[in-house]
Amino acid sequence: MKLAANSTDLGTHTLNEILSQPRCWSECLPKLASSAEFKAAEQMARPGAEWIFIGCGTSYYLAISAASAFNHSGLRARAIPASEVLLFPDLVLSKGPDYIPVMISRSGRTSEVVRAARFLEKERNVRSIAITCGNRQPLELECSLTLKLLDADEKSMVMTRSFTSMLLGLQYLAATIANDEQLLRDLMSLPEQTAPLLEDIPQPLRLFVEARSFEDCVFLAQGPLFGIASECMLKVTESSSTYTQIFHSLEYRHGPKAIVGPETLITFLISESSYDAEVELLEEMKKLGAATMVIANRLDARAENASDFAIELGLRVSEYARPAAYTIWGQLFGLFNGIKKGLNPDAPRNLSRVVVLDGK
16 A cells, blocks of 8 residues: 655655665665775774674664674674763773774764763773764764765654664674674665565554554564664654653563553564564553554464554564664654644754754
């Protein structure tokens, strides 16, 4: 079912940028992978070194997803908000072990990330890598090496294709360092496999959003999809000013399920490895009266019967190559929900495109 034309101008840039993601990935990833900077980043890998991904907001959730990808590839990694590096460096950065910081900022101007890079390079004498969609910005000047995905930059305020494109770039770096040929092939084939989904799913999703009203939302996920669910949470919050929470799926039983009811939409991003456990939770929440949406690569009758809306991706790639494709549906849900409420997702209230603090 084709996506119907917008009846308003609200969210036009954001919608176009969300729908452009497979094309953007197919352009950005080969260009990045063949660059001299990418090869230099690969050479910065050292046995036993810990990769530390640092960002703010969406870029922090990207850091969580990137750390998951690196750990899966056998490369020790974790994610840290840039503010923690600045305020509590001795808690989050051990002076002993070797580490490789990766600084994430769409604009290359985010003050906390720029300051954290400066601190690491100047105070800790640690070489850092930047990844950004901006060119010749302050972050590039502070870091030893910069990976650029200029084609992934956006006009809208919220990050959509920049998030997924930078994630794919970092996943490709992990797979390259680990010499994981299958994962490299899977990542390169993801754009072609994802594109048809954007022909069929957005319009039914829009109709679902327009037909229902939810006071608040919850996203649940485990493992490689937790960072993705976190980003979906933020997109719904930003784009539709809807109170939204994020939990590891099975943690939801331990207190948060007290809010379950038809006025709360619970979205499950279900992983292949944890499918049975998460579907069991889905059925449990449905029995408690929850409104539910499910995103999974494959769905069985149990999951379909327990969902008010279900998205089956059907991707022919490995589990750890799929996270970017899961992100799209949270982005679209936030967009459609915001438009329904008469908001403009291109310019959410109280937000600016770049957070630049006094003194930079």
